[in-house]
């Protein structure tokens with residue numbers, strides 16, 4: 001079978017140092033995106049386990065699979081949850097969720113937890129959309145803009161380029177920085193045209209690094225325009241899969257004249273994390289499944 | 299919250315911005331009736347407030363849906379902006 005260069009690492013994680021049975025409140029967040037799905041399990045407002053996987057052919061199954069993988073070997077059952085929030089483009093199709101909350105609100109909340117209360121601008125570069133979000137010190141959205149009109153500037157666009165150039169998706173960013181001089185960005189904003197432009201550049205003798213540099217540069221400039229529209233405020237942070245792409249991040253930082261904050265967790269789980277944080281707050285407000293539950297503080 | 303609905307593509311930026319904090323006070327919800335293209339809907343947001351937003355299925359076509367309200371010359375006041383009692387609506391183009 002041909003190597004799938006676009007394929008990123010799917011995995012699950014749990015905090016082996018803690019026993020969830022010592023906690024009072026178990027909450028969950030699941031983010032069903034168009035390309036990837038994540039589930040986060042929190043115990044007393046702290047991350048206990050999560051999964052990160054590719055979205056399958058339908059949202060309900062992806063939501064179930066992501067949660068089952070996060071639950072794996074934890075001993076937690078679905079009955080142990082006090083509240084679960086669904087988010088992402090498939091949020092209304094999460095069969096076990098108690099509430100659906102938009103991905104904009106969840107990314108802001110998750111970004112606030114991941115990067116701390118000083119973060120004011122969050123750029124989420126997801127699988128098929130890009131969101132620029134301004135938020136306050138509590139992670140509440142004050143301004144947002146989402147562009148999902150086309151795949152350019154998104155994870156899917158980057159996957160297409162990884163496959164075209166036979167470069168593993170994890171190496172795209174570093175390889176794009178391996179150029180002596182920055183080439184002009186690819187001119188097409190549409191990923192279909194950008195792909196044919198890149199093919200022509202390869203035929204013209206450009207190295208893969210140079211083509212990737214031109215694409216990463218175009219992508220960085222595209223999201224820069226998006227950020228300009230909402231007005232970037234410090235501190236600035238990036239969530240989503242592209243946050244792991246050094247080629248796009250460093251070029252964007254240069255254009256903004258700002259350095260992005262370093263995340264404490266996998267940037268792809270920000271939406272699901274925010275959903276789990278909303279779930280925790282709802283339990284604190286007495287809206288949890290177990291009405292007699294003692295409120296968790298902090 | 300300022301919510302920007304729309305998109306940017308190779309031809310330009312097409313966003314309708316709604317300041318939803320202002321919608322919380324609004325009793326008329328006049329944007330809904332004013333828009334001939336039925337772009338506005340009133341829904342509960344993530345903080346349980348009833349606010350105006352642009353319907354999901356219209357967000358990628360605002361440039362075309364709004365075209366009849368935006369003749370190239372002698373553009374009249376946009377019905378949505380003219381009717382909103384709180385000046386909560388802006389257009390980027």
Ligand code: SF4
Nearest residue numbers: 321324328329350382
């Ligand atoms: S008329 Fe204006 S303030 Fe009222 S709901 Fe519509 S946009 Fe909001």
Ligand code: SF4
Nearest residue numbers: 333335364367377378
């Ligand atoms: S410009 Fe016209 S079509 Fe566009 S939102 Fe306003 S009233 Fe509706």
